[in-house]
Amino acid sequence: MTLTRMQPTRSIDARGMACPGPLLTLIGAIRQGQVGDVIEVLSSDAGSRTDIPAWVAKAKQELVGVVEEEGYARFMVRKTK
């Protein structure tokens, strides 16, 4: 399945939210979710492009992919633990 057609467990539209809001929203969703859930976050904040991958690596979650859209990016993160 390609990333663009992948269905997330939960999708969060954090566009317009200032740094580090989208990251904090993702962290909250991962904490609330079940192992195996895929959380999608839409963010127009430039900081998210570095912060979300950095947090995912540090927290040992899985960055399924990042898709650049017009004026924002879609991050797909799987809860691994």
Add this chain to the structure above:
Amino acid sequence: MDGDSTLSLVLFSGTDDKLNAAAILSVGAAAMGRPVHLFLQYWALDAFRTDRIARYHGSAPEAGPAGDALLRGSLEGPKHWSALLRQAKDVGDVRIHACALSMELFGITQADLDPLVDDVEGVAAFMGDAADGPITFI
């Protein structure tokens, strides 16, 4: 995310730009699993007084009038440093300590401070919190 080094910041300046910068560093460190200790002295402590926390505290001299106007417009709601510090506490391990000596200087008690402040500490206790790691003065 264990074994992470502590971020220890001494907040001295009470202007909103420096408090905002410190709050952003705190929320980032907390999100990355690092324990955070903030030690409030002088004008930063004054800015945490319940009756003053929401008011405008000005900007550092280098901001100039244009920078000051820019800052003034960037502090609404969730962008205010007090809101960022609440988020930092939600996401991680963040402790905010009031300097005992500055409290004495101003003649205030913890009851005069915003609930963001966890306790009143002397400088030696803060050194203990910093756990031999670096301390940054803002």
